[in-house]
Amino acid sequence: SFWRFGNGYNEVSTINNLLDNGFESFAPNLEILGDLLDEQEILEELASSNIKLIEYLRQREVLEKLIEYIITEEDDLVDDSQKNEKNDDDSNNNNNDNNDNEEDESKSESSDYKRRKSLNSNSDSDSDDVQNYDQPETIQEIHSRRAQVAAEILSADAWSLTDSFMDNHDLLSKLWSVLDKPCPLSMVLSTYFMKINEHLLDMKIDEMLNFLLHQNNLVDRFLKHIDNPPLMDFLLKVISTDKQDIPTGIIDLLKSQNLVSKLISFLDPKVNASVQSAAGDFIKAFVTISANSNTDNSTIGPNELTRELVSEKIMNQLCELMLKGGTSLANGVGIIIEIIRKNNSDYDFVPVLFITIESHPPTSRDPIYLGHLIKVFSKNIPKFASLLKDTKLPPMDTPFGSIEPLGFERFKICELIAELLHCSNMGLLNDEKGEEIVRERDIERERVIALEKQQDDEEGEEGEGAQNEAGDEDSDHEASKVIKRLSISSTEQDNEEDKTTEKEEVKEKDVTTDDDKDSTPTENKPSLEIQSEPDSDADTTLEIQYDEHETQIRKNPVVGDQLKIALADNQVILVILNMFFCFPWNNFLHNVVFDIVQQILNGSMDIGYNKYLAIDLFGRGEINKLIIEGQQKCEDYEQTNGLRLGYMGHLTLIAEEVVKFTALYPPNTIHQIVYDAVSTPEWTVYVTETLVDTREKYNALLGGSVEDEGGDETTEDNITPGEVDDDYNTTGNNRSLDSHEEDDEEGDNNRGNNESDDVEGDQFSRYMSQQLTNDLPDKFGSSDEDEEDD
Known part of the structure; x- marks a missing residue:
């Protein structure tokens, strides 16, 4: 008839006809799965909750076959076909005839699918189209089409199907075997993997997190494919589940597997440039979702991974790689800029300078401290200054004539200096007690984490029974040693603080004396509008006071002043200022200057x-x-x-x-x-x-x-x-x-x-x-x- 569904309810779909033979002796008939995947309406039937279809697809054997379609790549199919051809040459003529018949059946199956597709899509096809449909699909094309449909089925919003899949952990492990495949991984396969796992993470977050927390080599499996965007995007989504108000333990797991240090190692110049850029982009994306923001719900806030990222050890490692120039420098500067912009202590909801350990006990979600970052780069300013001064590039022809190009490295160093200068102006880094307060909170935080770990170990060991008593004693002894070490460190720090406090009291007296000296000449200073020539005695006194004050600052500078002193001693600001006029056509540089x-x-x-x-x-x-x-x-x-x-x-x-x-x-x-x-x-x-x-x-x-x-x-x-x-x-x-x-x-x-x-x-x-x-x-x-x- 003219209407496709002419009589409405009287027509029986092809899928239902196939499902009539879906079970044999209470076991799913896998022979019809290929025909089901070839049907265009299968996803529509699944979305409309076709009970017979869902009951068939949720069987363990069917789910396993769907996963095999997804994780089997086209290259594997080519290898299998070559092996089959070799076996065919060694077989007898009867077997060859049988194999030919099987191939003819697969070809006819493919051509039948094409014909059904052509009839459903357009009944007025011309002779050329008919000739094209007579050409059978290759094995790779058939597999690719079925794998796509299988991925859509496993990521469909069908609770019964999702429950059945999550009940079989071995199927999930089989899907995750994709991460163990050699590089480079197919982008199509990676997309299927991400789509299915994101669906499972949304629908069954508790079961998925439990599965992830038991992966002992989760970091290594993902970093093996670090230049694969879909996989790394999924890892970011997994990290984003560990929020401050609803912790999941993912961040602790990734920290225990050394995610940060392994990511930084990818920035080495010996690593391929594309891999370096991929690692840098992932770190910047992670810093972005870990921003210190109280209004953005998409962020997870500061955490132990970002705290490790700005630690002295990691900053030294990153700075050393950046000094090698090239892509390492460019990616490193981008990471530093992102860290500073997303963790400005001036915008902390509760400034650390106005709280105590008793009123606000330190937690793993405290804002991160950028003092170590500034200290490390302050020590290495002379090396960056050398790169800035010594880099020379050959002339470049332009419509304005032959000019010397600025170069990417010098521009990135200028950007780095500008951002470090921004960071050095933060209030916390210019307070004399800021560094001490942060150090005290770090020690207390480590002590609390050690105690929590000890309690978790004790609870786990109590559940195992009396057979682990010896292990309990060893664990308690080890935890006690950790707490003792932290206590000793805290005591030593207190002694250092007492000495520092005494020095500060002496310093305050000196500063007060200098201020008293400054007050008299400042009040009697002539105005520029009234007198064109300043009083020589007053100016001499002012210069002496400024020189003495500078000497005082240099003796015991705060963290912010350490960077400024390094910039002044190495004339970095002056070099950058002169570059402004040496490169008159580089507006990016002009904006930075x-x-x-x-x-x-x-x-x-x-x-x-x-x-x-x-x-x-x-x-x-x-x-x-x-x-x-x-x-x-x-x-x-x-x-x-x-x-x-x-x-x-x-x-x-x-x-x-x-x-x-x-x-x-x-x-x-x-x-x-x-x-x-x-x-x-x-x-x-x-x-x-x-x-x-x-x-x-x-x-x-x-x-x-x-x-x-x-x-x-x-x-x-x-x-x-x-x-x-x-x-x-x-x-x-x-x-x-x-x-x-x-x-x-x-x-x-x-x-x-x-x-x-x-x-x-x-x-x-x-x-x-x-x-x-x-x-x-x-x-x-x-x-x-x-x-x-x-």
């Missing part, structure tokens, strides 16, 4: 070593001179080539930061070096003329302003250049500057002046009222006339 300068100039000038980095920018760095020279080079290049240099947008941003810094901190209150730098006639001309002109160009309205019929401007966009400059000074670095085409609108700035924001608001209200009351066609006409007059 601006970030570094902005951090330093916006940092604290009262405590810590940051103010000495700022002074160094004006002293050895000569930042004012570099800005003026960069502006002049751009003007010369523009006259010759008609183009502006690529760094001009960021150069203006840096200049604005310098002006804002000198306005916030009068130069004569910082250091004589700063005063001398900003008092030169060249800098004064640049600030009062060049920078002002640049502001006007950047703030010019694109397209001009709207005028009414009388020629007066009546919109809120009516802003004078002076007003724009004032607003610009207050917003500073939040304004985005365009470094091109700013000269096109100089002649369009003849706009009227408003006396205040209130006047602007009144004018805008009158303008809107006029727009609403006037006749629209007339208004459009007057607007056109105004445009023609313009």
Whole structure:
């Protein structure tokens, strides 16, 4: 009939016909499984809860056959077919005839499937299509199609089927034998594996976690295929089940199997670059889901794996690999950046500086401490500085001529320095007691973990009976030794803290004395606006005080200052600043340099070593001179080539930061070096003329302003250049500057002046009222006339 289901309920499906022979002597008939998998409607029947189909598929023998379809790869089929051909040559003619008949049957089976498919899909096929369908499928094509359907069946939302599968642990182990196959693993097979296991993890999470926790070599089996995205994505999903409020023990299992150290070892330059990148991507993804966030439900929070990742041992291992350059450096920098951005202690829900062990006992989910990271990289700054200075690349031809390329390694080092500088400004790393508090909590955390482990061992041994009494005694003795060792470490730490406290008390007295000395000359210091020349005696006293304070900081620096001191001693900031002008077309570098300068100039000038980095920018760095020279080079290049240099947008941003810094901190209150730098006639001309002109160009309205019929401007966009400059000074670095085409609108700035924001608001209200009351066609006409007059 015309309708496919013409008489509705009278038609019996092919699947039901096959299932009539589904059981023989109470055992499933596996011979019909292939025909079932060839049917297009099998997934629809399964979704509609076909009882006969589900009852057949949930049999253990059928499930095992489905898994065999999935885990058997096409290469294995080719090997089997070659073996069969060899056996056929050794057999007699009768056996050959029988084998030929079997092959004919498989071919006819395949062609029957194709014909059924063609009839169901399109009854108007032409002669060419019929010829194509007469061509039988290969063994590999048949197997691939059936494996796909088998994977869909095992991942279908059928509770009865899922229960039956999970009741047979040997079937699950057989499916997981995929991980034991040699590399590289088929991407199709990996996808099937991930799809089925994700379904089981969602439907039967307790049983799946119990299965995973009994895998003694779980890490090694997954890392064998580390460059296989589906498998590593599934491992991430398994880790994400271990949340702070619902722990599952997966993180402890992975830590016991040394997941972190094994991942870091993949970053070695001896390892293939693709494997290095895969390991780096997995670590960054893991750090992301372990972010210290109280609002994101998709994260699991800090844990013992991330705590191990930022430990001194792992950081030393990672830093050593990064210093070898290449892909190791690139991946390492990406990991460090992700760690710092996802674990900013300034945003801790409960800052560690304001809690005690008694009020908030340490747990495995405490925020991680980045002090070890900063310490390790501070010690290795000289080596990174050498890479930055010594790397030279051959010239590269560009439309702008032959230039020296920056290179990926140098850019990554600049990114690393900028991010480490961000990290060193965290409050916890600049507190004198921060490191001691964290160390105390670490010791207490280890003690608690050891006690919990001892209790778990005792409970397990009690269940085994009296035959393990000797083992109990050994375990208790071993746990006691661990606790004793931790107690000794804690006692030694307390002694060190007492000595440190005494030193701090002496230091505080010295600092107080210095502050008393600072107060008198600071109060009597002449203002820059009143007196052009600073008092020499006051400046000399100020310089001496700053030098003494710097010496004091260097004697016992906090963790954050250790990095800043290393950067200053190795002139890393100055080298990066000069690179800004050496590579005028690399905007990625320009953005990083601006970030570094902005951090330093916006940092604290009262405590810590940051103010000495700022002074160094004006002293050895000569930042004012570099800005003026960069502006002049751009003007010369523009006259010759008609183009502006690529760094001009960021150069203006840096200049604005310098002006804002000198306005916030009068130069004569910082250091004589700063005063001398900003008092030169060249800098004064640049600030009062060049920078002002640049502001006007950047703030010019694109397209001009709207005028009414009388020629007066009546919109809120009516802003004078002076007003724009004032607003610009207050917003500073939040304004985005365009470094091109700013000269096109100089002649369009003849706009009227408003006396205040209130006047602007009144004018805008009158303008809107006029727009609403006037006749629209007339208004459009007057607007056109105004445009023609313009």
